[in-house]
Every structure is written in structure tokens, then in C-alpha cells.
Amino acid sequence: MAKGSLWSLLLWEALLRIAVTGAQVLSKVGDSVLLAAEQPPGFQVREAIWRSLWPSEELLATSFWGSLETLYHSRFLGRAQLHSNLSLELGPLQAGDSGNFSVLMVDTGGRVWTQTLQIKVYDAVPRPMVQVFIAVPGDAQPPNTCQVFLSCWAPNISDITYSWRQEGMMDFGVGTHSLFTNGQVLSLSLGLRDKDVAYSCVVSNPVSSDLVTVTPWESCHHEAAPGTASYKDVLLVVVPISLLLLLAGVFVWHSGLCSGKKKNAHTDEVAPETENPLVQDVP
Structure with missing residues (x-):
């Protein structure tokens, strides 16, 4: 019965829909938001359905002849509450809950009323x-x-x-x-x-x-105390000393490298003389 009523609602929405675009609802992560289902004068609701339209289309809550249901498989499962006035409460909100939502209602005379709302969820601003x-x-x-x-x-x-x-x-x-x-x-x-x-x-x-x-x-730069140097004076001393130490390190490394090469070359020159034994004639 409820399934048949749901399909009837969707069909009536396409054929007899009177659409109303609601305002944007702003909230932040961790809070709850209440989506009010506004009804025109004299509109006696018989059936209603809440859906998420974007970023994914999902069934959130329904009301058939006063029977409220929210146990539908969606990202809001366990976080959706349908009130007796057909307003939908969602929370606690998460960062990915922003999107478009709609409520479709049918009155006892068969008229269809659709309202669309947008939720924008923000993170709470941290301390700067x-x-x-x-x-x-x-x-x-x-x-x-x-x-x-x-x-x-x-x-x-x-x-x-x-x-x-x-x-x-x-x-x-x-x-x-x-x-x-x-x-x-x-x-x-x-x-x-x-x-x-x-x-x-x-x-x-x-x-x-x-x-x-x-x-x-x-x-700000107050009058410097005796023996106190400003950051500018410190840089004037530290930077040149650092450069001198760097150049000295490069020089030592280069000298060691050249010394090693010369030592290896000298060893190569002496080696052939030591490898050949001295041979003398015995009288």
C-alpha cells in the first residue's frame, strides 16, 4: 500500500506539480538543521515524501496518512527525524551534507505541492x-x-x-x-x-x-638596551661568517681531493720498480 502510494506521488509530481523554490539554509558541521515543509492555505496533507536531489538522489522520509517513516537507506540514515508538521530535521551535519532537497505533498483532493530547498554546510571557523x-x-x-x-x-x-x-x-x-x-x-x-x-x-x-x-x-623597535643588537646587526655579522665557513669547507674538501689524486699518481710511478727483483751475476 505504501509502495503504491509512493509511486503515485512520483507520478502526480510529474503531471500536476506546483513547484516552490525555497531559500538556502545555512548551517555548520556538528549542528542540526530544520527543513520546514510550507503548505498553501487550505492544503490538507494526505501523503508526503522527502528526498535528497543532489549530489545523489535518495529517499529520506515519508508520511502516509499520518504514519511517519525515516528508516530508508541513505547517507542520513539515523540522522533524519520527520516531525508531525512534516518538517524534516537533519543532524548532526557532516561536511559532505550540502545539497538540494525536496518535499512532495499530496492533499486529500489530489493536488500536488512540491518545495525545493538547498542546504549549505560550512566548517566552523578556527581561531586565526x-x-x-x-x-x-x-x-x-x-x-x-x-x-x-x-x-x-x-x-x-x-x-x-x-x-x-x-x-x-x-x-x-x-x-x-x-x-x-x-x-x-x-x-x-x-x-x-x-x-x-x-x-x-x-x-x-x-x-x-x-x-x-x-x-x-x-x-616595535624600542630603544635598545646596552649590549643589545638588532636583528639587522646580527645578520650583518652572521651572514659573512657563514659564507667564510662555507668557503673554507669547500677549500679543505678540494685540497683533500687533489692531495689524494697526487698520492695515487706517485704510487703508480714507484710500483713498477719494486715489482722487478734485482738480478746479479755470481762469479
Whole structure:
């Protein structure tokens, strides 16, 4: 009886269908989503069927004369619940659950009503990381100022966006910042008045967001303590010494190789004299 009703529903869908395209439903991995079955006024449902249309066509749930059934072999087996109002709840959601879904309903007068919905499942945004890079001060840079670059990064997940905000402010000051690499890198010119100013990188997608806050002035070049060298001074010493050690190693290796060749050649020259015994006439 139920099987016959199912085939009748599919046939009526093709012949008498009134289709309604629903809105996109957004959710994230681990959550549940409720697909509401909207009915026109005066539509008294007799039979209903929920299906997955894409990426694969699967039967998810049915209702025949008030009898609800969800034990169909599909990727949502054990994760689908059909409510008495014919809304379908799916969860907990997985990363591959995005797709198109439809509900087909037949009323007591034989009218067919079809509604299509789309589910888009996103990963939850992880906490981002921020690196602070300090520009080497030039001759034209005013004293007690610092040019910094804040680089924000989060794992590569779909539809992610980057934005920045100055804590305690609605917006950045005019002409004090620049954005690069689709908002991932923020360039700032800081002064003494900015020593306690914090900046936050906000990473978001359509269903979640997270942020991390840094105080960039803490990384700026303060007056160096006695005996303290900057990274620039260290490079000026380390790089030449490393090159000298590398050249010395190459020279020693090359000298050893040449010495070995000369020794082998000398041995070859002496060998024939030692191989022939000295023969003397005996009186």
C-alpha cells in the first residue's frame, strides 16, 4: 500500500506539480538543521515524501496518512527525524551534507505541492593567528614612529573572509592603514600615542567567526638596551661568517681531493720498480 502510494506521488509530481523554490539554509558541521515543509492555505496533507536531489538522489522520509517513516537507506540514515508538521530535521551535519532537497505533498483532493530547498554546510571557523612584522626604519621616517605589518592567517576553509578592527573604535583613522592580500595583511603607521592600542583580526564565514587581538607597538623597535643588537646587526655579522665557513669547507674538501689524486699518481710511478727483483751475476 505504501509502495503504491509512493509511486503515485512520483507520478502526480510529474503531471500536476506546483513547484516552490525555497531559500538556502545555512548551517555548520556538528549542528542540526530544520527543513520546514510550507503548505498553501487550505492544503490538507494526505501523503508526503522527502528526498535528497543532489549530489545523489535518495529517499529520506515519508508520511502516509499520518504514519511517519525515516528508516530508508541513505547517507542520513539515523540522522533524519520527520516531525508531525512534516518538517524534516537533519543532524548532526557532516561536511559532505550540502545539497538540494525536496518535499512532495499530496492533499486529500489530489493536488500536488512540491518545495525545493538547498542546504549549505560550512566548517566552523578556527581561531586565526597573527604575525607582526616591523619595517626597517628609513631616514625619512619620523622619530618615535613604527611601521608595522600585521599578517592574519587561518586554515584554508571555504568562503572565508578577513577583516580588521581597532579595539575601542568604530573605524580606523583616515590615512593610517592599508590592506593587502584580500584583507589578510594590515599595514599601520604607529606613534607613541598608539602604544596601548590593540587590533583584532576577524575571520568569518557565513555561519561562524573568530578573532585574535594583538598590540603591535609591543613589537616595535624600542630603544635598545646596552649590549643589545638588532636583528639587522646580527645578520650583518652572521651572514659573512657563514659564507667564510662555507668557503673554507669547500677549500679543505678540494685540497683533500687533489692531495689524494697526487698520492695515487706517485704510487703508480714507484710500483713498477719494486715489482722487478734485482738480478746479479755470481762469479
